[in-house]
Amino acid sequence: MTFNVGTWWRNNGLKYTILVLWLTLCTLLFRNTYNTYKYDLEYYYVHRILGSWLCISRGSAAVLNLNCGLLLLPMCRSTITLLRKCQNMIQLGSFQQIFATVKGFHIVCAYSIVILAVVHCVAHVSNARNFSTKFDFTHRKLNAALFPGQDPFLIILCTVPGVTGMLMLVTLCCMVSSSTKYFRKNHYNLFWYVHRVLFPLFFGLLMVHGIRGPIRRQTNTRNHTPGCNSSLPQPEYLPETGSVCDEHPQFDHIGCSTWKWLVGPLVVYLGDCLYRYVRRSRKMTVTHAHMIADDIVQFDVHKDNSQFAFSPGQYVYLSVPEISTMEWHPFSVCMNEKQKGSFRVYIKTSGDWTEKLKNHVIQETNTSLDTVTSKRPHKCVYVDGPFSSPLENVTSYPISVCIAGGIGVTPFIGYIQYLRNKDHAFLRCRRLYMIWVVRDMTSISLFEEEFVKLHHHCYEENVPDFLEISFYVTSPLKQTLAGEGFTYGRTTFGRPVWHTTLDSYFKRHSRSKFGIFVCGPHGMISDVRRGAQSVSNNSNHLYLHHESF
Numbered sequence: 001m002t003f004n005v006g007t008w009w010r011n012n013g014l015k016y017t018i019l020v021l022w023l024t025l026c027t028l029l030f031r032n033t034y035n036t037y038k039y040d041l042e043y044y045y046v047h048r049i050l051g052s053w054l055c056i057s058r059g060s061a062a063v064l065n066l067n068c069g070l071l072l073l074p075m076c077r078s079t080i081t082l083l084r085k086c087q088n089m090i091q092l093g094s095f096q097q098i099f100a101t102v103k104g105f106h107i108v109c110a111y112s113i114v115i116l117a118v119v120h121c122v123a124h125v126s127n128a129r130n131f132s133t134k135f136d137f138t139h140r141k142l143n144a145a146l147f148p149g150q151d152p153f154l155i156i157l158c159t160v161p162g163v164t165g166m167l168m169l170v171t172l173c174c175m176v177s178s179s180t181k182y183f184r185k186n187h188y189n190l191f192w193y194v195h196r197v198l199f200p201l202f203f204g205l206l207m208v209h210g211i212r213g214p215i216r217r218q219t220n221t222r223n224h225t226p227g228c229n230s231s232l233p234q235p236e237y238l239p240e241t242g243s244v245c246d247e248h249p250q251f252d253h254i255g256c257s258t259w260k261w262l263v264g265p266l267v268v269y270l271g272d273c274l275y276r277y278v279r280r281s282r283k284m285t286v287t288h289a290h291m292i293a294d295d296i297v298q299f300d301v302h303k304d305n306s307q308f309a310f311s312p313g314q315y316v317y318l319s320v321p322e323i324s325t326m327e328w329h330p331f332s333v334c335m336n337e338k339q340k341g342s343f344r345v346y347i348k349t350s351g352d353w354t355e356k357l358k359n360h361v362i363q364e365t366n367t368s369l370d371t372v373t374s375k376r377p378h379k380c381v382y383v384d385g386p387f388s389s390p391l392e393n394v395t396s397y398p399i400s401v402c403i404a405g406g407i408g409v410t411p412f413i414g415y416i417q418y419l420r421n422k423d424h425a426f427l428r429c430r431r432l433y434m435i436w437v438v439r440d441m442t443s444i445s446l447f448e449e450e451f452v453k454l455h456h457h458c459y460e461e462n463v464p465d466f467l468e469i470s471f472y473v474t475s476p477l478k479q480t481l482a483g484e485g486f487t488y489g490r491t492t493f494g495r496p497v498w499h500t501t502l503d504s505y506f507k508r509h510s511r512s513k514f515g516i517f518v519c520g521p522h523g524m525i526s527d528v529r530r531g532a533q534s535v536s537n538n539s540n541h542l543y544l545h546h547e548s549f
Contacts, residue, residue, distance in 0.1 A: 065258050188352065
């Protein structure tokens with residue numbers, strides 16, 4: 001397997017550059033804060049008691065504040081959608097890497113917060129121990145301990161930072177544990193509710209965490225040079241005026257500066273939330289709901305609000321009040337060509353909420369799965385969106401390869417509908433390869449009509465070579481009916497050998513710009529990435545975009 005540096009850099013260079021810049025910023029911030037509390041005259045006396053743990057606690061606190069602010073920005077979906085639109089208009093293609101990895105940056109910030117929170121906690125426990133064992137009888141106001149030998153945990157419990165810090169650790173543990181892959185896949189409700197309830201609590205506690213903390217600074221260093229009238233050694237860096245000892249040292253709390261780090265991101269985040277809240281209040285009517293397979297629900301939703309407009313590849317968040325008034329779940333949005341002024345979403349049963357929705361649709365009709373169609377009075381749903389996704393730029397490349405796994409075909413169904421209504425003479429995309437990997441032939445039949453219509457449209461537009469479709473059926477138990485009609489000759493049983501498949505495309509179009517778009521399970525995305533990397537070369541420019549579920 002070869003490794004092409006150019007391909008790797010085009011797809012990951014900007015992302016990792018930002019990661020390096022973020023790490024550099026965090027390191028410099030920690031170092032600068034560490035040195036401030038180690039060498040600044042204001043902290044000379046408290047540093048004599050606490051030592052390096054003072055510098056570690058304050059340095060980790062500064063980096064924590066930074067990352068708590070950065071954590072909010074990837075969650076501003078409406079703002080990111082707007083920025084992506086601007087990027088598309090001015091053709092800043094390199095920034096697609098940033099927009100495609102905002103979720104990953106949110107996770108990176110979250111894990112860094114966990115690590116820094118542990119470091120910060122250990123440092124303050126050590127500070128409390130030092131306050132207890134190194135009680136300063138000369139400057140009593142400097143002590144956080146009430147008396148020598150006081151229990152360090154009692155020192156922590158008697159301060160606002162101590163109580164709020166422990167509460168934040170508990171909320172952080174709950175949010176992180178519920179965010180693991182297992183809980184998000186099998187207990188999404190728990191993940192959703194924990195985040196919605198504890199997230200505001202965490203940031204509320206963070207804003208007041210530093211109020212009247214145990215660490216104090218000297219406020220009169222101009223009139224009292226630290227160590228001037230005692231046996232303590234003088235500081236490393238003395239002012240040019242020399243040592244001054246006109247009065248006794250005076251101490252005060254260092255104050256709370258967390259708000260300085262959070263105010264900007266919070267304004268952006270709250271503004272985004274307010275906009276989404278207003279937009280979420282719009283009701284839309286479900287005109288048709290039925291099961292198109294044992295585990296797939298089709299929703300046809302009428303756009304009661306004429307301002308609702310979406311682009312192929314985008315997604316929306318849906319809330320169904322009959323299932324839950326609090327939960328919102330993302331689904332790719334497609335056109336409903338049979339009913340003007342409406343759109344369609346396909347919902348695969350893969351968790352507790354979708355299972356309830358499936359049972360709700362079946363229960364309303366009291367019929368078998370084969371004929372389930374909701375004919376009751378129309379239901380209302382709430383819609384938030386649309387939002388941008390990494391799959392929005394299929395038509396932006398001369399050669400595009402769309403790879404779908406299972407229900408991951410739905411974003412590309414939107415593009416199929418879009419292409420049927422476009423004049424191909426004005427498209428930037430000159431060739432479209434579409435690969436759909438499914439478990440059985442039944443899955444292909446669900447959307448076969450959409451592929452057939454686009455195929456016929458290409459012939460009508462006199463561009464028969466524009467589209468090439470391939471189906472892969474992976475289940476060894478479903479190898480009957482090797483394709484009839486349109487699927488005949490386009491169906492292969494077994495999994496694709498990605499490096500072979502992609503290499504054949506690269507050889508057909510040498511010196512071309514390729515866009516590879518993948519929507520499916522994480523494993524398939526990794527296989528496609530490795531296959532593309534192994535056969536990429538300097539003559540073709542390859543860009544990989546993916547969305548997982």
